[in-house]
Amino acid sequence: MTSQRTPLFRLGMLALLTNPGAFGQPAGAPRLFTAVIANPAAPTITILPAANGALLRNQGGSQASLDLGRVSYFGGTSAPGQSSQKHSQSFVTSTRFALRVDCPGNSAGSKVNVTMSRLDSADKHVMRIDGTPVRSTEQILVQSMPCGSQGEHRLDMEVLVSAPPGPISSNVAFLATLNR
Amino acid sequence: MKNRFLLASVLSAFALTGVASAQTGSGTLGVTATVAGSISLTFITDVAGVTLTGSGTSAAVVPFGTVSMSGGSVPAGVTKTVNGASSFTLSTPFDVRVDLANSASTTYTLTATLATVDATNSWFIGAVDMSAGAPHALTAAGTFGTVVPWTLHLTVPASEAAGSISNSIGFTAVGG
Numbered sequence: 001m002t003s004q005r006t007p008l009f010r011l012g013m014l015a016l017l018t019n020p021g022a023f024g025q026p027a028g029a030p031r032l033f034t035a036v037i038a039n040p041a042a043p044t045i046t047i048l049p050a051a052n053g054a055l056l057r058n059q060g061g062s063q064a065s066l067d068l069g070r071v072s073y074f075g076g077t078s079a080p081g082q083s084s085q086k087h088s089q090s091f092v093t094s095t096r097f098a099l100r101v102d103c104p105g106n107s108a109g110s111k112v113n114v115t116m117s118r119l120d121s122a123d124k125h126v127m128r129i130d131g132t133p134v135r136s137t138e139q140i141l142v143q144s145m146p147c148g149s150q151g152e153h154r155l156d157m158e159v160l161v162s163a164p165p166g167p168i169s170s171n172v173a174f175l176a177t178l179n180r
Numbered sequence: 181m182k183n184r185f186l187l188a189s190v191l192s193a194f195a196l197t198g199v200a201s202a203q204t205g206s207g208t209l210g211v212t213a214t215v216a217g218s219i220s221l222t223f224i225t226d227v228a229g230v231t232l233t234g235s236g237t238s239a240a241v242v243p244f245g246t247v248s249m250s251g252g253s254v255p256a257g258v259t260k261t262v263n264g265a266s267s268f269t270l271s272t273p274f275d276v277r278v279d280l281a282n283s284a285s286t287t288y289t290l291t292a293t294l295a296t297v298d299a300t301n302s303w304f305i306g307a308v309d310m311s312a313g314a315p316h317a318l319t320a321a322g323t324f325g326t327v328v329p330w331t332l333h334l335t336v337p338a339s340e341a342a343g344s345i346s347n348s349i350g351f352t353a354v355g356g
Contacts, residue, residue: 066212071214
């Protein structure tokens with residue numbers, strides 16, 4: 001008896017999944033099964049200029065670039081939205097930027113964890129965001145950030161006085177993971 | 181029917197897998213800058229010299245105060261030498277420190293220029309007469325990060341009318 005009921009139960013569940021009317025959908029609505037299991041779109045990250053930050057160029061999508069311009073130990077920086085601080089063996093150029101996270105298709109109140117990691121390996125300068133050094137391994141930048149919100153962050157680039165003159169560059173990757 | 185059940189099970193497994201996996205989105209911020217080499221020149225009060233106004237900065241003042249050829253006194257750190265009946269000289273040591281960042285230079289050259297040509301008084305730094313106003317080399321092989329004492333000599337002729345004497349000396353350090 002039991003061995004007969006189990007297949008029947010499974011068939012019943014299958015009928016529910018394949019019968020649109022079972023979920024109150026219009027009978028003609030196609031592919032109800034797909035609608036039920038479809039994942040909401042992935043979160044999107046937008047990098048924006050901060051109110052008092054340096055000029056930031058959005059390069060489309062989730063890519064942006066920040067040019068801190070000419071910086072030096074004794075001369076500091078003259079670009080608007082930036083500040084400079086000298087230490088005994090290094091100097092730090094600081095600015096601010098904003099991160100916005102959207103979660104299309106997710107319920108209001110959804111949140112994400114945002115991590116950061118550095119994609120380059122230059123050792124003559126250190127990148128810090130909100131005081132935390134950005135390394136090649138992922139680190140938490142913001143926990144439980146509400147979808148649809150944005151926040152400002154401080155970016156520090158520390159250059160050793162022993163570093164040779166010339167251009168420097170770094171890429172910081174941000175990853176937003178939807179909380180479940 | 182068995183095949184349909186199997187298919188449904190497989191689809192369900194995929195669906196559940198999809199729901200369970202984390203949804204992620206990414207972004208990248210590129211940061212660029214150009215590091216420029218820089219030099220700092222700082223005037224510092226010498227232990228044996230007059231107290232510089234603005235010591236520790238790159239814009240200092242040597243305050244000789246009010247002096248006279250005969251009699252009177254001079255500030256601490258200032259030496260007055262009377263040169264017979266023709267003139268008197270005020271001298272004081274002061275220190276210069278030159279620092280370097282983000283450069284491969286190992287030494288620096290230091291030049292000094294009197295801002296306004298002075299045909300009446302004589303301005304010397306060490307043995308170099310600055311009075312004519314042109315740039316004068318003080319050293320061609322200065323060492324970064326070290327305090328170097330220099331001595332300023334101002335010679336005032338006895339024939340000069342009493343009054344204020346003021347001038348500026350610009351210092352330029354260039355990494356070599």
